[in-house]
Amino acid sequence: MLDANLKDQLRAYLERITQPIELVASLDDSDGSREMLALLEDIAALSDRITLARRDDDPRKPSFAIHRTGTTVGVRFAGLPMGHEFNSLVLALLQVGGHPSKLAQDIIQQVQALDGEYDFETYFSQSCQNCPDVVQALNLMSVLNPKIRHVAIDGALFQSEVDARQVMAVPTIFLNGRSFGQGRMDLEQILAKIDTGAEARAAEKLKAKEAFDVLVVGGGPAGAAAAIYAARKGIRTGVVAERFGGQVLDTMAIENFISVSHTDGPKLAVALEEHVKAYDVDIMNLQRAEKLVPARLPGGLAELHLANGAVLKAKSIVLATGARWRQMNVPGENEYRNKGVAYCPHCDGPLFKGKRVAVIGGGNSGVEAAIDLAGIVAQVTLIEFDSKLRADAVLVAKLNSLPNVKVITSALTTEVRGDGTRVTGLSYKDRNTDNIHQLDLEGIFVQIGLMPNTEWLKDAVALSPRGEIEVDHRGATSQPGVFAAGDATTVPYKQIVIAMGEGSKASLSAFDYLIRLAPAEDKAAAA
Structure with a gap:
């Protein structure tokens, strides 16, 4: 064996x-x-x-x-x-x-x-x-x-x-x-x-913490890089993360991380956490941020309000909240999530062996998902909104060679149908004719990209129409002392290696912000 x-x-x-x-x-x-x-x-x-x-x-x-x-x-x-x-x-x-x-x-x-x-x-x-x-x-x-x-x-x-x-x-x-x-x-x-008493005990511990010099919100590649660069400066650094590793944890194969020919998301997430723990960083995992109150004056303290009621304070903030799978936002999707509606073909694909499934999305992620699923399920129907698939040509060629895959373009999914306990099909509109069609199937894999985790920031910093945090070339946001990096920002190309670089840059910018405040703080203390 x-x-x-x-x-x-x-x-x-x-x-x-x-x-x-x-x-x-x-x-x-x-x-x-x-x-x-x-x-x-x-x-x-x-x-x-x-x-x-x-x-x-x-x-x-x-x-x-x-x-x-x-x-x-x-x-x-x-x-x-x-x-x-x-x-x-x-x-x-x-x-x-x-x-x-x-x-x-x-x-x-x-x-x-x-x-x-x-x-x-x-x-x-x-x-x-x-x-x-x-x-x-x-x-x-x-x-x-x-x-x-x-x-x-x-x-x-x-x-x-x-x-x-x-x-x-x-x-x-x-x-x-x-x-x-x-x-x-x-x-x-x-x-x-x-x-059940753990959350209340954790909140009490968090409330007692002193103010941080740099408080990083998010534990993905951008957040980890920001924490390391801040800690290496010898300043008080904290990381608040809903789950350390972020979206990387849901990534299967990683083959474009420079100097590492192949790894996977969970391995990289473990390495990120171990690297951060090698420094004097206060990691506060399993904590969801709900509100950011920027400092009223330069040199003041910003407040980060957590879901458990605790409030953390910091002289500067680095927002690295990342992104999550984008949903179709159609009737039935939330009702049948994990009851036939799925977002990870690698994880959930084997449960649909011999069944009929649809993949929503014709980019690289969607086409790759359809190719993977074709080896497991009975039939794959790929549905793409555009008039043609947007994936790389080599992937499209592979997809077209598979006998149990059907591609439907110019199609808008309008509803997920089910029997109350599981998915039984979906409805889509032909964008050329406006006719509504129905597909009978047992599973739907949604692969239509990511959306930033920034809803809780809409009253704190400037966001783009797509909900991304607007940043300048230094990673600075619209608020003094608040910086941002990674997939949650307007920086193009959502890649791990880019997020790490942007996290490092945002942290260095936060340090530069702090040292330029030092003389003003000294004067205030002397007064």
């Missing part, structure tokens, strides 16, 4: 196990069970602290549990944890085997203090780059607290179960049999949902 090189790497990791563990398989006669048994036999052969047993007592087959021998500590995988989930398997082996987590001690204590019974189930796909965060977080929580149990389920392998529970996006989480959440969540986000 595992090649020699991978076995050598895994053997080195397994040397970190300090307590004996047991792999307990529940199998049937399927090909998936034979693959799982081969995988487990390979793993057990790599360490004398690992044993393999077969009990066949779990209703989900193939599945296996990883137990710490003689305890109730353990996790379970239903299906093969390969692809993006192989790292989840390795971490589970280490953590059940006693290898300590790098999680902050206060968070560990918070997990251990949870009372009650928590049975989590997570549906994942091997191609989903968002799923490992959820799987690894819940696995670790179950290792830290015996009252928490978790099983990670490959949705593509348990299709009947997915259909019965109406799982149409991954990751999807159930807690004690009820829907708990969908989409990427890290451990702190999950913890905040089940520990």
Whole structure:
């Protein structure tokens, strides 16, 4: 199952196990069970602290549990944890085997203090780059607290179960049999949902913080770069982020980041956070900004109001709030979001195996999505508003070569249709004739670009008609002491490498602003 090189790497990791563990398989006669048994036999052969047993007592087959021998500590995988989930398997082996987590001690204590019974189930796909965060977080929580149990389920392998529970996006989480959440969540986000007092405690801590010299709003490439450049100047720096990594977390392949020939979004997001943490930066993750009050006078303090009620103060602000997937804004879209309407073909595509889907958008993202989905689903219909596809010629040629893809141009999607629980089709208008047509299908993947996360700033700084923050060549906004960078601004070409450069520039501009204020502050202090 595992090649020699991978076995050598895994053997080195397994040397970190300090307590004996047991792999307990529940199998049937399927090909998936034979693959799982081969995988487990390979793993057990790599360490004398690992044993393999077969009990066949779990209703989900193939599945296996990883137990710490003689305890109730353990996790379970239903299906093969390969692809993006192989790292989840390795971490589970280490953590059940006693290898300590790098999680902050206060968070560990918070997990251990949870009372009650928590049975989590997570549906994942091997191609989903968002799923490992959820799987690894819940696995670790179950290792830290015996009252928490978790099983990670490959949705593509348990299709009947997915259909019965109406799982149409991954990751999807159930807690004690009820829907708990969908989409990427890290451990702190999950913890905040089940520990109801956590938000109030966090707000009290934030309220007590002293004013920052530079406060960065956003934890994507632009925000990370701004924080690093500010911290290197030796000034008090903070970062407020709704989720550190931002839109990069939802990006699959990255092949144009100069000097790195290939990476993916989650890996880059981890690297960004580690780099920021190498400096004296106060990272305030999982915090949503709701209002910015610029300083009344140059040299005064700006105020950043957070959703939890806390207010942070700073001498200068760098706005790096990024962007999010643009929606169609048609009837039915929000109602059927994650019930057939999806925005990540890499993540959710395997759940639509053998079904009919539409892709909305004829740019590079839309055409790439249609090409990827064509290898999984029965039929792809690509719908483009313009009279022709706008993607690169090489992508269009590839698309046109696929037998199960249909392209409709000059079409405006007007409605998402469903039966109350899931998508059943869509309606579109032919822009040449104004005739309305209907398509019967099970999934819709929206790929029509991004929109800036700036609604909360409309009364604070000048925005363009498209909602982007207007900035000059130095990254300065319409308000003194407030700078901006990245996809949320009017700077053209929304690229990671550009966002990093703009974040660095905005931070340097903020520092220049601060040092030019110093003499005025000194005079005020002397007076």
